[in-house]
Amino acid sequence: MDIVxxxxxxxxxxxxxxxxxxxSLRGFDTNVKCxxxxxxxxxxxxxxxxxxxxxxxxYFSDFFRTNxxxxxxxxxxNLGLLLISLTSYAWLEQSxxxxxxxxxxxxxxxxxxxxxxxGHILMLYLGLEMSTIPIAAMSNFNLKEQRSSEAGIKxxxxxxxxxxxxxxxxxxxxxxxxxxxxxxxxxxxxPNVLTLFAFAFILAGFAxxxxxxxxHLWTADVxxxxxxxxxNFLSVISKGSVIFVFLTVLYSLFGGLKEAxxxxxxxxxxxxxxxxxxxxxxQQNAKRxxxxxxxxxxxxxxxxxxxxxxxxxxxxxxxVLIYLLSNIAAxxxxxxxxxSTGSESLQSFKGLYKSNPFYALIMAxxxxxxxxxxxxxxxxGKLFLLTAGMKSGLYVLLGFAGVNLVLSLYNxxxxxxxxxxxxxxxxxxxxxxxxxxxxxxxxxxIGLIAIGFVTPIYQYIDSLCRF
Amino acid sequence: MDILSLLLVFPVITALGIxxxxxxKVVRWTALSGSIVQLFLAIGITAYYVSLRNAGETGQMxxxxxxxxxxxxxxxFSAAVDGISLVMILMTAMVVVAGxxxxxxxxxxxxxxxxxxxxxxxxxYGFFISTNLFVMFFFLELAVIPKYLLIGVWGSGRKxxxxxxxxxxLMFGSALVFIGILGLFYFTGAQTxxxxxxxxxxxxxxxxxxxxxxxxxxxxxxxxxxxxxTWAPDGHSSAPTAASMFLAGISMKLGGYGCLRVATYLxxxxxxxxxxxxxxxxxxxxxxxxxxxxxQKDLKYMNAYSSVSHCGFVILGIAMLTKxxxxxxxxxxxxxxxxxxxxxxxxxxIYDRAHTRQADELGGMLKQMPFIGSAFIISGLCSLGLPGxxxxxxxxxxxxxxWERTGVFYRVATILACASIVVTAVxxxxxxxxxxxxxxxxxxxxxxxxxxxxxxxxxxxxxxxILIIGLAPFLFIHLIDADTTSIVSRFIAVVGx
Numbered sequence: 001m002d003i004v005x006x007x008x009x010x011x012x013x014x015x016x017x018x019x020x021x022x023x024s025l026r027g028f029d030t031n032v033k034c035x036x037x038x039x040x041x042x043x044x045x046x047x048x049x050x051x052x053x054x055x056x057x058x059y060f061s062d063f064f065r066t067n068x069x070x071x072x073x074x075x076x077x078n079l080g081l082l083l084i085s086l087t088s089y090a091w092l093e094q095s096x097x098x099x100x101x102x103x104x105x106x107x108x109x110x111x112x113x114x115x116x117x118x119g120h121i122l123m124l125y126l127g128l129e130m131s132t133i134p135i136a137a138m139s140n141f142n143l144k145e146q147r148s149s150e151a152g153i154k155x156x157x158x159x160x161x162x163x164x165x166x167x168x169x170x171x172x173x174x175x176x177x178x179x180x181x182x183x184x185x186x187x188x189x190x191p192n193v194l195t196l197f198a199f200a201f202i203l204a205g206f207a208x209x210x211x212x213x214x215x216h217l218w219t220a221d222v223x224x225x226x227x228x229x230x231x232n233f234l235s236v237i238s239k240g241s242v243i244f245v246f247l248t249v250l251y252s253l254f255g256g257l258k259e260a261x262x263x264x265x266x267x268x269x270x271x272x273x274x275x276x277x278x279x280x281x282x283q284q285n286a287k288r289x290x291x292x293x294x295x296x297x298x299x300x301x302x303x304x305x306x307x308x309x310x311x312x313x314x315x316x317x318x319x320v321l322i323y324l325l326s327n328i329a330a331x332x333x334x335x336x337x338x339x340s341t342g343s344e345s346l347q348s349f350k351g352l353y354k355s356n357p358f359y360a361l362i363m364a365x366x367x368x369x370x371x372x373x374x375x376x377x378x379x380x381g382k383l384f385l386l387t388a389g390m391k392s393g394l395y396v397l398l399g400f401a402g403v404n405l406v407l408s409l410y411n412x413x414x415x416x417x418x419x420x421x422x423x424x425x426x427x428x429x430x431x432x433x434x435x436x437x438x439x440x441x442x443x444x445x446i447g448l449i450a451i452g453f454v455t456p457i458y459q460y461i462d463s464l465c466r467f
Numbered sequence: 468m469d470i471l472s473l474l475l476v477f478p479v480i481t482a483l484g485i486x487x488x489x490x491x492k493v494v495r496w497t498a499l500s501g502s503i504v505q506l507f508l509a510i511g512i513t514a515y516y517v518s519l520r521n522a523g524e525t526g527q528m529x530x531x532x533x534x535x536x537x538x539x540x541x542x543x544f545s546a547a548v549d550g551i552s553l554v555m556i557l558m559t560a561m562v563v564v565a566g567x568x569x570x571x572x573x574x575x576x577x578x579x580x581x582x583x584x585x586x587x588x589x590x591x592y593g594f595f596i597s598t599n600l601f602v603m604f605f606f607l608e609l610a611v612i613p614k615y616l617l618i619g620v621w622g623s624g625r626k627x628x629x630x631x632x633x634x635x636x637l638m639f640g641s642a643l644v645f646i647g648i649l650g651l652f653y654f655t656g657a658q659t660x661x662x663x664x665x666x667x668x669x670x671x672x673x674x675x676x677x678x679x680x681x682x683x684x685x686x687x688x689x690x691x692x693x694x695x696x697t698w699a700p701d702g703h704s705s706a707p708t709a710a711s712m713f714l715a716g717i718s719m720k721l722g723g724y725g726c727l728r729v730a731t732y733l734x735x736x737x738x739x740x741x742x743x744x745x746x747x748x749x750x751x752x753x754x755x756x757x758x759x760x761x762x763q764k765d766l767k768y769m770n771a772y773s774s775v776s777h778c779g780f781v782i783l784g785i786a787m788l789t790k791x792x793x794x795x796x797x798x799x800x801x802x803x804x805x806x807x808x809x810x811x812x813x814x815x816x817i818y819d820r821a822h823t824r825q826a827d828e829l830g831g832m833l834k835q836m837p838f839i840g841s842a843f844i845i846s847g848l849c850s851l852g853l854p855g856x857x858x859x860x861x862x863x864x865x866x867x868x869x870w871e872r873t874g875v876f877y878r879v880a881t882i883l884a885c886a887s888i889v890v891t892a893v894x895x896x897x898x899x900x901x902x903x904x905x906x907x908x909x910x911x912x913x914x915x916x917x918x919x920x921x922x923x924x925x926x927x928x929x930x931x932x933i934l935i936i937g938l939a940p941f942l943f944i945h946l947i948d949a950d951t952t953s954i955v956s957r958f959i960a961v962v963g964x
Contacts, residue, residue, distance in 0.1 A: 460537065
């Protein structure tokens with residue numbers, strides 16, 4: 001029983017994938033509403049099942065391991081999965097590829113689980129690949145659009161490139177250590193040229209996936225070209241899960257090289273924050289805007305990561321949870337507006353508060369959360385990252401973070417200004433609200449307002465990180 | 468529930484009441500009654516505090532309470548008050564009531580407007596009562612976005628530009644503050660945000676220097692300290708009346724209070740060593756603000772620049788580090804808060820009727836609207852420091868306190884500050900002469916009606932505040948005396964007074 005419980009995330013997911021196959025054989029997916037609602041219910045059950053109690057442990061000579069923190073991370077991913085499925089309801093309803101969407105998304109999540117639970121670099125690598133390849137297919141969903149195909153190609157090429165670099169780093173590491181299980185790497189890692197090179201290459205691989213500057217070049221184009229649901233998935237699930245893994249890789253795997261990576265991480269952190277915010281200044285496309293905003297946000301996450309301690313991982317996990325809710329809410333509103341106006345331009349948000357106060361308020365809360373304005377949860381998330389970062393004593397980094405807080409506020413306020421202050425010449429009619437999207441937005445809204453005040457959440461994360 | 472938390476619970480309840488209210492009339496009355504309750508609560512807390520003190524309570528801050536917030540990070544919602552925070556709370560409560568009264572006629576998005584005003588008041592109360600630096604910072608930041616929206620949506624003139632400038636500059640200030648308090652958190656050894664705990668620790672002077680500059684500058688941005696004052700004239704003049712009252716009356720005081728309570732009090736050694744920097748910036752602000760005011764034709768810009776000058780006195784008083792100067796700074800904060808609120812309120816009333824704020828286009832207001840004209844004159848006279856009004860008492864105290872610092876540098880700064888009074892007299896009297904006295908220049912103005920009941924009540928309330936401080940300053944000094952003494956005792960070694 002214990003084993004079943006331990007593998008329950010993977011087992012449930014496999015069952016879900018199987019269920020989708022059976023549904024497709026039966027032609028169930030042609031019954032659109034019924035199919036989508038069933039999927040949402042199944043994903044809700046999947047999310048609830050994640051909270052069953054479970055024992056910690058490892059299997060297959062450490063290839064697979066699990067503990068409280070990993071379970072929490074998987075649960076956060078599950079929450080994101082459910083919310084994304086809800087927010088993309090309207091799009092899936094008229095898309096031909098709803099079945100494939102779920103199939104590929106769940107496949108990617110399976111890779112994420114493998115990656116999160118891995119206790120061996122080989123598994124880690126497999127998981128990372130498994131989670132990326134389906135996304136490349138997903139970003140190509142608008143088959144008739146050129147930019148969508150371009151997005152797919154860009155994603156697959158850049159991910160292949162980053163994988164190559166990472167594999168090279170892994171092989172160097174193998175040469176230095178002689179074994180790729182986490183335990184033996186931790187035990188045998190000594191700072192020397194070979195391991196430093198290995199680290200640098202592996203870092204580059206991760207940097208691609210998290211779109212850290214200077215490895216961010218694919219991000220904006222892919223975000224813009226993909227359907228909104230896929231962009232949402234990319235920015236939240238794909239990025240969030242890699243951040244989780246990155247924590248483990250840095251803190252335990254390369255913990256011995258801390259002196260070396262501290263400097264490297266701070267430099268890319270400063271670059272990401274600054275470049276992300278500066279490029280976001282001039283974006284008029286909502287998805288490109290959020291792409292650069294997500295680059296800047298990752299820069300902030302890296303500030304927290306430099307703490308290399310309990311408080312560092314607690315604040316990062318906490319932030320990712322908040323970031324997930326904020327981004328899903330923002331993309332939800334963008335998809336609602338884009339569905340009715342047919343435009344993804346930020347200009348189409350002008351005067352939104354007059355015509356659609358509900359969407360405007362949700363968007364404002366999401367943007368304030370991203371900007372780190374109280375009393376929205378993002379405020380706490382960002383400040384805890386900075387608090388953690390202060391621990392490492394990198395004052396220059398904090399100075400840049402402070403400047404970037406101001407810059408990012410300008411970016412997000414620009415959109416708020418469009419919605420609340422500016423008038424729209426073309427009057428925007430009240431948008432249709434479907435139940436699924438509204439539910440998801442309410443969940444995000446409640447989460448974003450409550451997370452700062454329901455402190456057991458932070459305490460729980462903190463207690464999981466102290467092992 | 469302890470009594471201090473009620474200060475935060477009431478605005479929240481009022482704000483929620485506003486959200487569920489359907490009719491604009493209900494919204495207005497909810498906001499007003501909520502803020503009046505708040506005023507009475509503030510008076511009640513003060514009375515309670517005084518009775519505790521009289522009964523022999525010796526703790527530095529009283530009515531302490533603490534709730535867990537983010538315990539692993541040492542963030543507790545801790546509240547306590549001393550005399551200084553109490554006078555700030557009283558001032559806030561008065562200005563909020565008055566602000567709601569003068570906004571009675573606002574017709575655009577009434578619910579949102581009053582909700583944001585209530586949010587602002589919540590942030591001010593929270594800031595003044597919390598003793599945990601992180602929580603203080605939370606409340607400091609809480610007010611930035613409501614200000615942005617108030618100016619952007621309800622403002623006039625170059626509102627987009629002003630609102631954005633204000634939000635960005637205040638965010639910049641708070642980023643400095645945050646890095647500063649992070650420093651305090653990590654360098655005290657005990658890793659605590661509680662400022663009473665930090666006050667007991669010994670922080671090495673090298674660290675103090677950096678943190679003092681960061682914190683004083685950060686809070687200084689909120690006080691419109693030179694050279695970070697540029698948000699104030701634009702922001703104040705573009706904001707709707709109630710928001711200007713709040714911005715100049717309360718928001719700038721958050722900065723002053725922070726400079727005193729956090730930067731100066733917690734880092735006494737650095738304050739002794741480096742306060743000359745802020746004496747220089749304060750002197751520049753005082754003189755520059757006064758001359759800039761003289762050049763203004765727009766009444767709101769005039770008052771905004773004069774606020775820069777008057778808040779210079781606050782910084783000067785704090786940076787001089789003598790007991791009288793610090794007392795004067797606290798009095799000036801309260802006095803300026805009330806006085807400038809009255810000033811903005813009367814300008815707003817005139818603007819509502821005449822639709823212009825240019826001093827030379829107005830004229831004869833006293834004849835046509837005796838009440839509003841008088842309110843304008845009272846605030847003007849208070850601003851130029853006429854005896855009997857609060858401005859005189861507080862500015863005098865700052866001057867006397869500054870004069871106590873011997874040395875050519877301090878004397879020059881004091882003399883410069885005193886000289887600004889003359890300039891102030893020029894611009895105030897000129898404005899009063901142009902706008903208020905004389906004959907009615909424009910036939911249109913003959914149709915104007917005098918103040919409504921709500922405007923009258925607001926002006927009376929604020930005038931009462933000005934007169935109480937002006938005529939019975941001992942009440943005020945009695946309330947804050949012990950606390951300024953305890954703050955100043957940390958510098959006595961150097962300053963000698």
